[in-house]
Amino acid sequence: xxxxxxxxxxxxxxxxxxxxxxxxxxxxxxxxxxxxxxxxxxxxxxxxxxxxxxxxxxxxxxxxxxxxxxxxxxxxxxxxxxxxxxxxxxxxxxxxxxxxxxxxxxxxxxxxxxxxxxxxxxxxxxxxxxxxxxxxxxxxxxxxxxxxxxxxxxxxxxxxxxxxxxxxxxxxxxxxxxxxxxxxxxxxxxxxxxxxxxxxxxxxxxxxxxxxxxxxxxxxxxxxxxx
Amino acid sequence: xxxxxxxxxxxxxxxxxxxxxxxxxxxxxxxxxxxxxxxxxxxxxxxxxxxxxxxxxxxxxxxxxxxxxxxxxxxxxxxxxxxxxxxxxxxxxxxxxxxxxxxxxxxxxxxxxxxxxxxxxxxxxxxxxxxxxxxxxxxxxxxxxxxxxxxxxxxxxxxxxxxxxxxxxxxxxxxxxxxxxxxxxxxxxxxxxxxxxxxxxxxxxxxxxxxxxxxxxxxxxxxxxxx
Amino acid sequence: xxxxxxxxxxxxxxxxxxxxxxxxxxxxxxxxxxxxxxxxxxxxxxxxxxxxxxxxxxxxxxxxxxxxxxxxxxxxxxxxxxxxxxxxxxxxxxxxxxxxxxxxxxxxxxxxxxxxxxxxxxxxxxxxxxxxxxxxxxxxxxxxxxxxxxxxxxxxxxxxxxxxxxxxxxxxxxxxxxxxxxxxxxxxxxxxxxxxxxxxxxxxxxxxxxxxxxxxxxxxxxxxxxx
Amino acid sequence: xxxxxxxxxxxxxxxxxxxxxxxxxxxxxxxxxxxxxxxxxxxxxxxxxxxxxxxxxxxxxxxxxxxxxxxxxxxxxxxxxxxxxxxxxxxxxxxxxxxxxxxxxxxxxxxxxxxxxxxxxxxxxxxxxxxxxxxxxxxxxxxxxxxxxxxxxxxxxxxxxxxxxxxxxxxxxxxxxxxxxxxxxxxxxxxxxxxxxxxxxxxxxxxxxxxxxxxxxxxxxxxxxxx
Numbered sequence: 001x002x003x004x005x006x007x008x009x010x011x012x013x014x015x016x017x018x019x020x021x022x023x024x025x026x027x028x029x030x031x032x033x034x035x036x037x038x039x040x041x042x043x044x045x046x047x048x049x050x051x052x053x054x055x056x057x058x059x060x061x062x063x064x065x066x067x068x069x070x071x072x073x074x075x076x077x078x079x080x081x082x083x084x085x086x087x088x089x090x091x092x093x094x095x096x097x098x099x100x101x102x103x104x105x106x107x108x109x110x111x112x113x114x115x116x117x118x119x120x121x122x123x124x125x126x127x128x129x130x131x132x133x134x135x136x137x138x139x140x141x142x143x144x145x146x147x148x149x150x151x152x153x154x155x156x157x158x159x160x161x162x163x164x165x166x167x168x169x170x171x172x173x174x175x176x177x178x179x180x181x182x183x184x185x186x187x188x189x190x191x192x193x194x195x196x197x198x199x200x201x202x203x204x205x206x207x208x209x210x211x212x213x214x215x216x217x218x219x220x221x222x223x224x225x226x227x
Numbered sequence: 228x229x230x231x232x233x234x235x236x237x238x239x240x241x242x243x244x245x246x247x248x249x250x251x252x253x254x255x256x257x258x259x260x261x262x263x264x265x266x267x268x269x270x271x272x273x274x275x276x277x278x279x280x281x282x283x284x285x286x287x288x289x290x291x292x293x294x295x296x297x298x299x300x301x302x303x304x305x306x307x308x309x310x311x312x313x314x315x316x317x318x319x320x321x322x323x324x325x326x327x328x329x330x331x332x333x334x335x336x337x338x339x340x341x342x343x344x345x346x347x348x349x350x351x352x353x354x355x356x357x358x359x360x361x362x363x364x365x366x367x368x369x370x371x372x373x374x375x376x377x378x379x380x381x382x383x384x385x386x387x388x389x390x391x392x393x394x395x396x397x398x399x400x401x402x403x404x405x406x407x408x409x410x411x412x413x414x415x416x417x418x419x420x421x422x423x424x425x426x427x428x429x430x431x432x433x434x435x436x437x438x439x440x441x442x443x444x445x446x447x448x449x450x451x452x453x454x
Numbered sequence: 455x456x457x458x459x460x461x462x463x464x465x466x467x468x469x470x471x472x473x474x475x476x477x478x479x480x481x482x483x484x485x486x487x488x489x490x491x492x493x494x495x496x497x498x499x500x501x502x503x504x505x506x507x508x509x510x511x512x513x514x515x516x517x518x519x520x521x522x523x524x525x526x527x528x529x530x531x532x533x534x535x536x537x538x539x540x541x542x543x544x545x546x547x548x549x550x551x552x553x554x555x556x557x558x559x560x561x562x563x564x565x566x567x568x569x570x571x572x573x574x575x576x577x578x579x580x581x582x583x584x585x586x587x588x589x590x591x592x593x594x595x596x597x598x599x600x601x602x603x604x605x606x607x608x609x610x611x612x613x614x615x616x617x618x619x620x621x622x623x624x625x626x627x628x629x630x631x632x633x634x635x636x637x638x639x640x641x642x643x644x645x646x647x648x649x650x651x652x653x654x655x656x657x658x659x660x661x662x663x664x665x666x667x668x669x670x671x672x673x674x675x676x677x678x679x680x681x
Numbered sequence: 682x683x684x685x686x687x688x689x690x691x692x693x694x695x696x697x698x699x700x701x702x703x704x705x706x707x708x709x710x711x712x713x714x715x716x717x718x719x720x721x722x723x724x725x726x727x728x729x730x731x732x733x734x735x736x737x738x739x740x741x742x743x744x745x746x747x748x749x750x751x752x753x754x755x756x757x758x759x760x761x762x763x764x765x766x767x768x769x770x771x772x773x774x775x776x777x778x779x780x781x782x783x784x785x786x787x788x789x790x791x792x793x794x795x796x797x798x799x800x801x802x803x804x805x806x807x808x809x810x811x812x813x814x815x816x817x818x819x820x821x822x823x824x825x826x827x828x829x830x831x832x833x834x835x836x837x838x839x840x841x842x843x844x845x846x847x848x849x850x851x852x853x854x855x856x857x858x859x860x861x862x863x864x865x866x867x868x869x870x871x872x873x874x875x876x877x878x879x880x881x882x883x884x885x886x887x888x889x890x891x892x893x894x895x896x897x898x899x900x901x902x903x904x905x906x907x908x
Contacts, residue, residue: 074377206301329557537696
């Protein structure tokens with residue numbers, strides 16, 4: 001498994017039909033191929049139900065899109081860190097704008113993920129909350145203004161000042177936390193702009209999943225990112 | 228795939244460690260074996276993350292423990308009927324006492340499951356709500372008083388009158404809906420009592436999952452149920 | 455206090471600034487005046503914080519917009535039936551489309567309201583759920599398709615068939631439950647159409663609250679409804 | 682209105698029957714009397730429905746127990762900062778352990794309260810989250826370990842080290858934020874211990890509300906706190 005180091009790309013499959021079941025496996029293999037070609041860290045976050053299938057098919061990191069902050073036990077229908085880890089996940093996205101958590105759930109989920117050796121990427125909607133979330137020491141904070149999600153306006157080019165403040169806020173709290181940005185990432189220039197501002201990676205979804213040619217998309221997106 | 232007809236046994240694996248990953252597959256194979264031996268309908272409901280793995284390993288029906296009433300799309304971290312169906316599930320438990328839903332979510336989830344050809348088993352906590360839920364025409368209503376869940380006091384022996392009223396209420400609404408009961412089912416006599424009262428099956432979890440010998444447990448539980 | 459009998463008008467103040475504090479009292483007095491003039495049942499549902507003030511100022515029924523299904527005790531920040539009753543409320547709206555409840559919360563809230571002698575008006579979003587909710591025997595079911603709320607297309611003229619089925623469904627379950635309709639009620643003809651279809655009243659909000667002249671609005675709305 | 686300065690006492694009435702309606706007014710008058718006698722800041726937090734009545738009866742600050750992070754508008758049944766302010770509240774408790782909020786709701790609620798000139802007291806369950814919440818710059822952070830709420834074991838004597846770390850964490854973030862502690866506060870010595878550790882006040886509920894003689898209780902509790 002590759003080491004978590006910038007530039008970091010996390011591909012969120014959400015519940016898109018184009019990224020379900022066999023199609024999730026296919027997209028993950030594309031990500032694996034580009035990851036090898038570029039020598040950069042690319043993780044995929046398929047739906048919970050596809051984690052096993054995807055993690056058996058690729059060697060790149062597989063993240064859960066969400067974890068409920070619960071230990072194994074009753075909890076019918078919930079998603080535990082223990083179970084996704086057992087199925088091959090090595091990380092988890094938490095508090096995505098589409099799946100927000102209570103502040104105490106976030107604290108608890110990060111703790112439980114750590115105990116289960118799952119890397120955590122906590123999403124934030126504002127630069128202030130990016131800093132607040134850094135207090136819980138996740139491995140990554142991904143700053144994603146909700147109003148840009150699934151648009152073609154990227155946070156790094158549309159809100160550079162907010163991104164810069166998110167990065168500063170997180171790093172002031174704990175320099176080892178990686179700051180990613182998300183929402184509206186469509187082109188290589190969006191990623192380059194993000195890295196120039198000090199971000200260490202990007203979280204993206206529809207740009208990749210819905211691309212006419214996801215392989216070409218990802219190849220272009222990751223051009224000349226590596227040093 | 229076996230036809231849905233009484234007596235119906237649904238085994239809910241919840242998030243028990245003893246029923247996760249490879250252990251889920253093992254328990255499902257036991258269920259498959261007893262289902263064949265007894266000639267009765269036994270479904271297993273593993274965690275979402277284990278649905279694919281379990282459904283590839285057994286021929287008995289595999290149910291999701293929960294479905295979010297959402298169509299494929301964004302919805303990061305949610306569980307769609309489409310995705311669990313794609314992974315081999317043929318049914319879903321909805322509104323479990325540990326995972327209650329808004330009334331309009333239940334209506335919507337049943338509708339979406341139907342479109343995805345997933346059998347639905349909606350849980351109710353009271354005999355009155357059993358009747359209310361029957362209005363939405365799920366395939367099954369499972370009456371489970373929450374205070375008996377994970378105890379060794381079965382609903383069929385502890386609350387026979389409530390169970391009878393749940394059955395009457397559902398059947399008055401739509402005779403084709405199967406009524407199951409759950410909570411505290413531990414012994415063959417609990418199942419027999421339930422069937423005598425007019426129930427058409429049982430939903431159980433800890434009794435099976437935590438049994439010292441789950442195969443023996445299930446064999447005994449299903450003795451002489453069939454006509 | 456007037457007896458609950460058709461035609462029933464419930465005026466939901468929501469959290470509109472125009473219907474807060476002193477303005478809530480003023481609107482309630484207008485409702486009281488028209489209720490007396492027309493001899494019909496008009497209730498007002500101000501914000502929780504305005505219930506005391508409004509109920510001390512008028513003699514018409516005052517409803518809570520929402521009740522949490524909880525008994526007095528800890529529950530910081532929640533709204534109990536006991537407390538709103540103590541402040542003069544005589545009824546409660548439950549499960550409004552903007553404030554949906556779990557099915558077991560609805561059952562419990564109706565029970566607790568009944569114990570506290572609060573009249574209950576449960577909202578439904580579909581004609582099927584109208585029937586389902588009738589099982590819990592609230593005093594009223596208000597059918598409000600969410601897509602019409604705060605528009606100027608009324609349910610009674612836009613969806614007459616759905617309204618008819620909601621009424622039939624509820625009445626088949628329990629003839630004593632009053633069926634109201636809501637969403638998009640703006641004119642006398644909307645109310646007349648509703649009553650002609652068999653509805654026994656209307657639930658409205660923005661039409662009244664935001665009217666240039668709420669008194670004229672309500673006077674016109676209630677013309678020739680009474681027999 | 683008194684200035685917000687230590688020692689700060691906030692009395693949360695929760696939904697206790699003993700603190701509802703006329704009884705809320707009576708308790709608030711006791712608090713007002715002791716506040717004057719001791720010359721210290723004492724605020725009361727009655728149920729939403731009692732805010733108007735209490736704030737018309739006393740001159741001490743009245744807080745809402747909870748605010749939904751919403752602007753006036755539709756939002757049936759929700760509690761806006763605008764409305765509680767209109768009824769005389771001057772502050773709000775947010776994120777109580779019994780009423781937890783999403784992290785983005787907390788950020789938004791603090792912002793909206795500030796715009797409405799409502800003082801904010803945000804509750805935290807752990808010392809780490811106390812620090813995290815301080816990032817949003819509420820006026821106060823109240824550290825309350827949930828397992829001690831409504832017990833007679835006070836946080837200041839049972840968990841002095843956690844309290845000290847909560848205080849340090851908050852103050853490191855912003856020295857002007859007042860740190861309170863809560864849960865299990867029953868005696869003068871609990872308050873004295875809290876102040877000695879650096880806390881600037883206490884948040885309490887059942888100790889006061891359920892005291893045989895609330896006036897004596899509060900008189901004793903506040904002995905020799907002031908310098």
